[in-house]
Amino acid sequence: MSILIDENTRVVVQGITGNQGLFDTKLALAYGVKIVAGVTPGRGGEEVYGVPVFDTMLQAVRNTGANAAVTYVPASRSRNAVFEAIEAGCGIVLATAENMPKHDAVQAVAMSRRADAWLIGFNTNGVISPGKCKLGGIGGNDPDAIYMPGRLGIVSRSGGMSAELAWVLKRSGMGVSTAVSMGGDRTTGRMMHEYLELFENDPETDAMIIYGEPGTDNESKVARAIAEGLIKKPVIAYIAGTFQERYPAGVSFGHVAAMIVNKDDTASAKRSALASAGANVVTTLAAIPDAVRNVL
Amino acid sequence: MKLTEDLAKSLLRRHGLPVPDGAVAQTAEEAGAIAREYGGAAVVKALIAAGRRGKQGLVAVVDDEQSAARETSRMLGTRAFGNPITKIYVERRATIARELYLSFAFTDQNLRMVICCEGGVDIETTYARNPEKIVVADIDPLRGLKAWDAVGYWADAGLKGQALAAVGRMTASLYDAFVACDAVMMEINPLTLDDDNKPLLVGSMMEIDDSALFRQPWIEAEAVSETSANPREAAVILANRSYPGGESRYTELDGNIGLLVAGGGAGLLQHDMIVELGGKPANHTDVSPAPGTEKLEAILDAIFTNPRSRSLLIGYNYLQMARCDQVAKALRISVDRNRVDPTRFPIVMRVFGPEEKKAREIAASIPGVNYLAPDATLEDGCRMIVELTRQAAE
Structure with missing residues (x-):
């Protein structure tokens, strides 16, 4: 098993005829992903790399049984794309757009929660269950170079760091059940602890590695979930951004969300909250393989 | 983008709200x-x-x-x-019989209203003295804030009678304006009542979502554009506007190691690591992949012309989409333009992924550039630049 996506996932690509949609679809098909449909209004009846294109999500889902959507539409139309995917019945929606209008983002999150759907993103490069399925550009043109199948779960606030974590594991002979780039914005479809709770219930995941940053309640909620016993499997945590505490508050150095809002949001505060809850906090990537060996 | 008071108030006035x-x-x-x-x-x-x-x-x-x-x-x-x-x-000048407080802002997953019947002072001060007087309400972004919700919350805060009805209704309209303007923060302090219990928005602070300016065209036209007193930071802000692709940031600091790091996460990690090793960054950057090399060149130009920079680390996450050779091309152009000598101004590159071979060829044509071996970690790059910067200073 794995979380969210596996070999049975049937994927529909929203915006399949755009540049990014075309590019990622080609790579995903090469990886063996079951992309069963694409959607671009006005382009229904065409094909992209053998994948049928529909005018609406509802047509795509009815005709192909797609159950997961990847949206490559621009930020200005992403909220509606998410609404459409959810109304069409997709239980998993991955939204890649960067620079989402914030009102749109919270509306999309509220909509997906109301429908019991799982929105991943915004500002994500994807999710991958190595050897089975991937949504989004994660892994690039050679996912096998970075993501090896295995029994560790990854949840990362950064797509690039998800790759660095998987790569450092692979070089120590360890693989990944599912790696999630959950999105780097302040507002994300689901919060970090919700992914960890999925891993908690996945019999093929033994331990989880998280990458966190300053800003947002994501990591403090993970600490609470561990302390409350909702997450019992080992959690190894890498939280970057302690250097920010040397500079005036309010200066943003990375992702939009990585802005220190108050003293509980700093990297140091998150590290200590996670450590006291029982997570294994590491301060270098190189320390991660040993940390995994120690907890398993 | 924070609005000046005249803009915030003219915006509220356009939405039919009472402002002086x-x-x-x-x-x-x-x-x-x-x-x-x-x-x-x-x-x-x-x-x-x-x-x-x-x-x-x-x-x-x-x-x-x-x-x-x-x-x-x-x-x-x-x-x-x-x-x-x-x-x-x-x-x-308004006739003020009573002062209230109201604000709208975002939480991680929601919208939040904070109200209090004691306005005119900082909400932090009220919170420290009388936290029980403050009412905090999360708002469902799909449903919005209805007039009867607002009346209920203001009643919880202690408002009564005619004032309660007037302020409650006005609060719902204000929330609608908050959404319509794509505001990310709005603080009305004080929200005043006159002797007839008529509300007036006297103190009005508003911040508009930069990501939504495309649908708030008049705000972009009227508001002062973001810029910086630092000419190099200003040049990068200008490059963001002039060239396509995601937004790149460049912030100068007081150290001597120039940083060109991407993405956001790897930037934080490498900055942490350099500080831990005793190095001091001359700047922080966050680069989003963009077509062409112009934006990268602008950042490299900023780093090379910053009088404090003594070295450069180009540390990228394992690239999954963007091409390595674009980075090397931009470096080649900017090194030539600024007459940088990498044998005296150390440059370390940790850039792996698509078109890496081409990138290595271009980098090899710039004498003195250290392009790390394919198994080097982000941390290896940090160690090397700190060491080379120290040596160069001796």
Whole structure:
């Protein structure tokens, strides 16, 4: 098993005829992903790399049984794309757009929660269950170079760091059940602890590695979930951004969300909250393989 | 983007909300004339997009046109937050029987309203003294805030009678305006009531979502664009506007190691690591992949022309989409343009992924560039640049 996506996932690509949609679809098909449909209004009846294109999500889902959507539409139309995917019945929606209008983002999150759907993103490069399925550009043109199948779960606030974590594991002979780039914005479809709770219930995941940053309640909620016993499997945590505490508050150095809002949001505060809850906090990537060996 | 008071209030006025009359003056004479129109009773405020102006002597309550002109002369030309004050907002003085507090903002997953029947002071001060007087309500973004919700919350906060009905209804309209304007923060302090319990939005601070400016065209036209007093930071901001692709950031700091790091996460990690190793970054950057090399060149130019930079680390996450050779190309162009000698100005590259072979060929044509071997970690790059920078300084 794995979380969210596996070999049975049937994927529909929203915006399949755009540049990014075309590019990622080609790579995903090469990886063996079951992309069963694409959607671009006005382009229904065409094909992209053998994948049928529909005018609406509802047509795509009815005709192909797609159950997961990847949206490559621009930020200005992403909220509606998410609404459409959810109304069409997709239980998993991955939204890649960067620079989402914030009102749109919270509306999309509220909509997906109301429908019991799982929105991943915004500002994500994807999710991958190595050897089975991937949504989004994660892994690039050679996912096998970075993501090896295995029994560790990854949840990362950064797509690039998800790759660095998987790569450092692979070089120590360890693989990944599912790696999630959950999105780097302040507002994300689901919060970090919700992914960890999925891993908690996945019999093929033994331990989880998280990458966190300053800003947002994501990591403090993970600490609470561990302390409350909702997450019992080992959690190894890498939280970057302690250097920010040397500079005036309010200066943003990375992702939009990585802005220190108050003293509980700093990297140091998150590290200590996670450590006291029982997570294994590491301060270098190189320390991660040993940390995994120690907890398993 | 934080709006100055005149913009925030004209925006609220356009949405049919009650705000005091007011106008912008650039000279003492203009300020006097505006105050005269209001019968002399006015408030004169320095027009800067920042709160707590009162504490800095940048707000004056005046009774006549002469004092309005005098206060305006006093404020014009002084500086606040590093910038000279060039505009003054003159507003009709409100009749205030009671002061309330109201704000809308975002939480991680929701929208949140904070209200209190004690306005006119910082909400932090009220929170410290009487936290029980503050009502915090999360708002469902799909449903919005209805008038009856707002009446309920204000009743919880202790408002009664005619004031409760008027303020409750107005709060729902204000929330609609907050959404319609793509505001990310709105603080009304004070929200005043006159003797007839008529509400007026006297203190109005607003911040608009930069990611939504495409559908708020008038705001972009009227508001002051973001810029920086630092010419290199300003050049990167300009490059963001001029070239396609995601937004890149460049912030100067007080160290000597130039950083070109991507994405956001790897940037934080490498900055942490360099500081831990005793190095001091000359800047922080966050680069988003973009077509072409122009934006990268702009950042490299900024780093090379920063008088404090003594070295450069180009540390990228394992690239999954973007091409390595674009980075090397930009480096080649900027090194030539700025006559940088990498044998004296150490440059370390940790850039792996698509088109890496081509990138290595280009980098090899720049003598002295250290392109790390394919198994090097982000941390290896940090160690090397700190060591080389130290050696170069000796």
